Amino acid sequence: MTPHLLSADYLDAAVTAAHAAAAILQSHALHRSDLVINTKMPNDLVSQADCEAERAIIQVLRARTPDVGIIAEESGGTAGSQATWCIDPLDGTTNFLSGIPHYAVSIALIAHAGSRPDGQTPLAQDTPLIGVVYDPNREELFTALHGIGAWLNGRRILCSNTRTLADAVLATGFPFRDFSFESQYMPGFIDAMHQTRGVRRLGAASLDLAWTACGRYDGYWEMGLAPWDVAAGTVLVRAAGGVCEDIRHQDPWPKGGNVVAGNSHLATALDILIGRHL
Incomplete structure (x- = not known):
């Protein structure tokens, strides 16, 4: 039986994929001068690190969640009927290529209108359900489940309490x-x-x-x-x-x-x- 979209199975798949991508990024970060870099448009760069990290993410997600569509920054893709993974294998490419240690892997699961993430209530509109952002330089893993909670390295996080x-x-x-x-x-x-x-x-x-x-x-x-x-x-x-x-x-x-x-x-x-x- 296919698990609900809000299940730990989908979150774990995204976390596994993010770690796989980050390992590739950090390996390339040690040899930035050897990277093949292309320009998509002015100030919009893509390197082989982006592409290899994206392939690693897609490989994990296709194996673990074959029922979900995939849209990725570098390779495009196809949306699913019920849900779609939305992937940025390297957010902060310019930082990465400049040696600035501030970039991340970003993976989200978007449930589409009419789908039933909890197995019961259909969604009225497209809704991001699962979010994973991994910062490999600080080894900080941010995870979240819509309507349930958000965590940093397994500890619950909340927005600030600043009032003005x-x-x-x-x-x-x-x-x-x-x-x-x-x-x-x-x-x-x-x-x-x-x-x-x-x-x-x-x-x-x-x-x-x-x-x-x-x-x-x-x-x-x-x-x-x-x-x-x-x-x-x-x-x-x-x-x-x-x-x-x-x-x-x-x-x-x-x-x-x-x-x-x-x-x-x-x-x-x-x-x-x-x-x-x-």
Whole structure:
């Protein structure tokens, strides 16, 4: 009998796949100068490390969960009828290629509208169910199950308790590939810079969301990403008691790559601060 989509079997498959990919990344990290690097578009790079790590993930997931579709950053793929894995084998490629030890493997399971993750109630809309973000440099494994909880190396995590933007430390990402929304993004960044305790930009969206889920950041926003950048992090933040939404409130989760997230106390204030310029 096929297990429910929210079962430990699917989570364990994603964790196993993330560790397999990370082992490949860390092996290549020791010999970065030997990597074959291609440019997909300006400021958007892919290396053989990305591709090999992605193949390792897909091999594990196809063997362990043959009933689930797969969409991956480098190789594409096909969505499943009930659920789809959404994979970023190396989030933070520029950091990785520059020797900056801040990047991660990101894997999420998206259940589609009409599916029954718990075996009973059908979903009204597509919903990220399982999130795994693994930071191999810090050996930090973030995991989450929708509606159940989020964990860091097996210990329960929750979003911060910061109540106001004035006391908040936020994360963001600057336009780096698509600059068409620069005029909308920059005023919000300037407002955040003046109205918060500080804004950080470290260059790996999955870790920005994971760090929001565990309370290191109080909130995060970015535009111009891809679904695999934010899928797993969406599960983490929501399962840790926070809010993670499409910045334009058009999609049920930030699959368009425009994301705003925060703890439950200041998510609305952050949404208003950023949204007034869109």
